[in-house]
Amino acid sequence: MAEDVLKSGNLPENPERATLEGRNKFMGFWFFLGGETVLFASLFGTYLALRNSTVDGPTGQEIFGLGLVFLMTVILLTSSLTSVYAMYHMKNNDFKKMQLWLGITVLLGFAFLGLEIYEFVHYVNDYGFGFTTSAFSTAFYSLVGFHGAHVAFGLVWIISLMIRNHKRGLNLYNAPKFYIASLYWHFIDVVWVFIFTVVYLMGKVG
Amino acid sequence: MADNTNSAQTQKKQFYKKKHREQMKHQVITFAMMIAFTMLAFGLVMAEVDAMFTIPIILVLAAVQVLFQLYYFMHMAEEGHEWPAAMIYSGVFAAVLTILALTIIVWW
Numbered sequence: 001m002a003e004d005v006l007k008s009g010n011l012p013e014n015p016e017r018a019t020l021e022g023r024n025k026f027m028g029f030w031f032f033l034g035g036e037t038v039l040f041a042s043l044f045g046t047y048l049a050l051r052n053s054t055v056d057g058p059t060g061q062e063i064f065g066l067g068l069v070f071l072m073t074v075i076l077l078t079s080s081l082t083s084v085y086a087m088y089h090m091k092n093n094d095f096k097k098m099q100l101w102l103g104i105t106v107l108l109g110f111a112f113l114g115l116e117i118y119e120f121v122h123y124v125n126d127y128g129f130g131f132t133t134s135a136f137s138t139a140f141y142s143l144v145g146f147h148g149a150h151v152a153f154g155l156v157w158i159i160s161l162m163i164r165n166h167k168r169g170l171n172l173y174n175a176p177k178f179y180i181a182s183l184y185w186h187f188i189d190v191v192w193v194f195i196f197t198v199v200y201l202m203g204k205v206g
Numbered sequence: 207m208a209d210n211t212n213s214a215q216t217q218k219k220q221f222y223k224k225k226h227r228e229q230m231k232h233q234v235i236t237f238a239m240m241i242a243f244t245m246l247a248f249g250l251v252m253a254e255v256d257a258m259f260t261i262p263i264i265l266v267l268a269a270v271q272v273l274f275q276l277y278y279f280m281h282m283a284e285e286g287h288e289w290p291a292a293m294i295y296s297g298v299f300a301a302v303l304t305i306l307a308l309t310i311i312v313w314w
Contacts, residue, residue: 010215013222017286030290034297041301045308070248077244081237084230084279091226186280190272197268201247205257 011093016179018172025176033187040191043143053135058127060203069200072115079108080189083182095170109155116148150188157181236278243267
């Protein structure tokens with residue numbers, strides 16, 4: 001007798017790629033990530049070109065605090081690992097544990113976002129470093145803020161998936177959705193690796 | 207007959223579980239390396255080592271971290287990822303050109 005793979009607990013080895021729809025999502029999403037790479041590259045290129053155009057405003061060297069950035073980096077990196085854990089439980093067909101680890105990922109994402117908002121508020125209030133202060137400040141807020149917006153979007157995405165599917169359990173219909181959301185979350189971390197290196201560390205070195 | 211298929215199923219499941227555990231081990235090692243690389247990069251900058259030395263090193267550390275993330279966290283090391291690799295590397299190619307173009311017009 002054929003199993004009802006859509007509903008049964010017997011998911012195939014790679015549930016995210018077991019259906020045509022899943023494979024299309026998987027492929028399409030990697031295509032999108034290639035495009036996102038170029039999008040962020042244009043923001044990075046702009047930042048690199050304008051990072052010394054500070055006019056009378058503060059320079060990166062004066063305002064960046066490496067302690068806070070290190071904390072944010074560790075939080076985002078850990079959230080990447082917890083979403084890997086979530087996908088591990090998805091492949092073992094353990095829906096509850098997957099939801100738990102996705103929940104931890106979301107909490108870490110909120111912590112990261114909170115620290116970033118604190119950082120921006122601190123720059124604006126204590127250093128007068130606003131969006132229109134200098135070409136450098138505009139490039140900085142565009143690049144880092146765009147990444148922050150990606151984090152916020154990723155949080156909304158994962159939370160929606162968790163709520164929408166909490167009664168359904170794991171099946172071949174929603175496994176690709178969870179998998180792709182976790183790919184997106186990793187990509188956010190990929191971009192952050194370059195942000196902390198190019199913006200903060202290189203900004204501090206001068 | 208039914209017993210046979212059942213035990214084959216259980217065996218298959220156990221095989222996959224073991225495989226997943228091994229993948230998980232790689233991913234935890236990846237995570238530890240990424241934390242170590244991050245600390246090294248921050249450490250170099252905080253110790254105020256010469257900029258001509260620090261900048262290339264931290265850029266290489268970032269590139270290696272990203273490869274770890276792509277191949278282990280995003281599973282590009284697993285089979286069936288030829289097209290994802292093609293897409294992301296095309297993106298990287300265009301990204302490098304973009305950054306070169308934007309920086310060169312300023313430094314010229």
